[in-house]
Amino acid sequence: MKSLYSKFAITTILIMLLSGLLSFLLSNVYYQKNLKKQNDVKMTNIALEITDLIQSQDQINLEDYFDHLGSIGYQIFIINETGKQQYFGAAYRLKNLPDKSTKKVLQGEIYHGIAAFPHKTFVTGFFANELRNTVGVPFVFKNERFALFLRPDIKLLFNEMHLMFGWLVIGIIVISMFLVLIITKFLIKPISKLNKATTLIAEGDYGIELDIRRKDEIGDLATSFQTMAHRLEKADEVRKEFITNISHDIQSPLSNIKGYLKLLKSANLNEQEKTYFSVVDSEVNRLSYLTKQLLLLSTIDSKRDLLDKKRFNISEQVKTVIRQYQWVLSEKGMMVSYSLPEASYIGDPSLLYSVWENLLTNAIKYCGENGEIEITLKEMPDQIEVTFKDNGIGLDSAEIERIYDRFYRADTSRTRSVEGTGLGLSIVYSIMEMHNGEINVQSEKGKGSAFIVTLPKTLEK
Numbered sequence: 001m002k003s004l005y006s007k008f009a010i011t012t013i014l015i016m017l018l019s020g021l022l023s024f025l026l027s028n029v030y031y032q033k034n035l036k037k038q039n040d041v042k043m044t045n046i047a048l049e050i051t052d053l054i055q056s057q058d059q060i061n062l063e064d065y066f067d068h069l070g071s072i073g074y075q076i077f078i079i080n081e082t083g084k085q086q087y088f089g090a091a092y093r094l095k096n097l098p099d100k101s102t103k104k105v106l107q108g109e110i111y112h113g114i115a116a117f118p119h120k121t122f123v124t125g126f127f128a129n130e131l132r133n134t135v136g137v138p139f140v141f142k143n144e145r146f147a148l149f150l151r152p153d154i155k156l157l158f159n160e161m162h163l164m165f166g167w168l169v170i171g172i173i174v175i176s177m178f179l180v181l182i183i184t185k186f187l188i189k190p191i192s193k194l195n196k197a198t199t200l201i202a203e204g205d206y207g208i209e210l211d212i213r214r215k216d217e218i219g220d221l222a223t224s225f226q227t228m229a230h231r232l233e234k235a236d237e238v239r240k241e242f243i244t245n246i247s248h249d250i251q252s253p254l255s256n257i258k259g260y261l262k263l264l265k266s267a268n269l270n271e272q273e274k275t276y277f278s279v280v281d282s283e284v285n286r287l288s289y290l291t292k293q294l295l296l297l298s299t300i301d302s303k304r305d306l307l308d309k310k311r312f313n314i315s316e317q318v319k320t321v322i323r324q325y326q327w328v329l330s331e332k333g334m335m336v337s338y339s340l341p342e343a344s345y346i347g348d349p350s351l352l353y354s355v356w357e358n359l360l361t362n363a364i365k366y367c368g369e370n371g372e373i374e375i376t377l378k379e380m381p382d383q384i385e386v387t388f389k390d391n392g393i394g395l396d397s398a399e400i401e402r403i404y405d406r407f408y409r410a411d412t413s414r415t416r417s418v419e420g421t422g423l424g425l426s427i428v429y430s431i432m433e434m435h436n437g438e439i440n441v442q443s444e445k446g447k448g449s450a451f452i453v454t455l456p457k458t459l460e461k
Contacts, residue, residue, distance in 0.1 A: 051137050113149075187218075258288070318356050358424035367392035372390065394445045394446050405426065425439075439454075
């Protein structure tokens with residue numbers, strides 16, 4: 001897809017070329033309709049003045065006189081009644097004058113070859129160096145009839161001028177194109193800045209400053225865009241602050257509720273009361289986990305540029321996560337196989353621990369009873385790659401596009417058969433951004449998923 005800059009530049013240059021072509025065509029039409037007749041009359045008058053001078057001066061030397069006229073810028077063809085022909089001045093490119101035209105002039109008629117010259121596109125007749133593109137007048141010298149055919153020697157008259165005009169036209173076209181490219185770049189530059197700013201806002205970076213000082217529509221757009229960015233930044237700060245505060249406020253009463261639930265658990269309860277207790281305890285744990293995820297996400301958002309970097313062993317960290325959830329895996333009859341060779345990395349250990357924890361719990365949730373999970377680690381010269389693969393429900397293309405959205409869950413039915421908050425993969429994605437890493441997924445509906453984490457070693461430099 002072409003950029004706006006190239007479209008604008010190409011369009012402007014095409015307009016210039018098209019306007020130049022149209023101007024030439026219109027000029028040609030004007031020549032054919034008006035200038036050609038005027039030139040014919042002008043040259044006819046000159047020819048008549050020449051013949052009047054010859055007929056009034058019997059002692060004049062015709063050849064010397066016509067040589068002189070040829071040297072100052074005329075192409076001349078003379079023919080007498082016996083058929084003797086003479087040329088003076090520059091040679092004609094085409095000697096295509098019909099015999100009947102010479103006979104008519106010798107008989108006393110005037111030949112208007114310039115006015116009658118055929119129409120030609122792109123080549124005006126005024127520059128056609130042909131014998132028929134002349135004017136012819138009769139004259140008598142020493143009782144002998146002659147026919148004089150005359151046209152201006154364009155090459156002689158404009159030998160230097162036509163070169164100058166040619167270079168002038170070429171220069172105008174080249175300079176115009178060069179200026180179009182520069183001006184287009186100047187016009188498009190603020191739009192490019194706005195486009196980059198839009199990308200930054202889409203990535204959650206609202207603290208942008210646009211250095212666009214223009215008093216036109218683009219300047220107004222930049223000002224409005226800057227205002228919008230600042231308002232979005234404030235709204236985002238309010239949102240983050242609200243999530244943090246509400247998470248803290250909810251966590252406190254949840255802790256109290258969990259404490260009282262522990263007391264109730266030790267009391268003698270009947271079967272129905274135990275069922276009620278189990279439901280309440282499950283919901284409290286679920287709500288507590290949600291608030292913890294919200295707090296973690298809020299912390300990540302507020303400290304994107306503040307990594308507590310340390311060197312640690314990724315392999316040992318992933319193994320710790322597996323051991324932590326071993327009882328859940330055993331309870332569901334799930335099998336975990338892993339290949340985790342030693343791999344040292346400099347990053348934020350606590351944040352990356354959340355990555356492995358979220359990916360493992362995500363695999364457990366969507367894998368189901370008696371499922372299989374495979375975890376592999378590969379260390380390369382410039383990056384470390386960790387893969388969590390399961391044989392669970394899998395994802396379709398529409399779900400893959402949204403899995404990193406906050407609160408989105410592939411369990412569209414929202415049943416409790418698959419627990420979760422819809423924040424886990426969003427947290428993973430944010431942590432990967434902080435480490436300049438990537439999280440990619442390969443999945444097929446009904447055949448499982450593979451989440452691939454790529455951590456570049458750039459943070460170690």
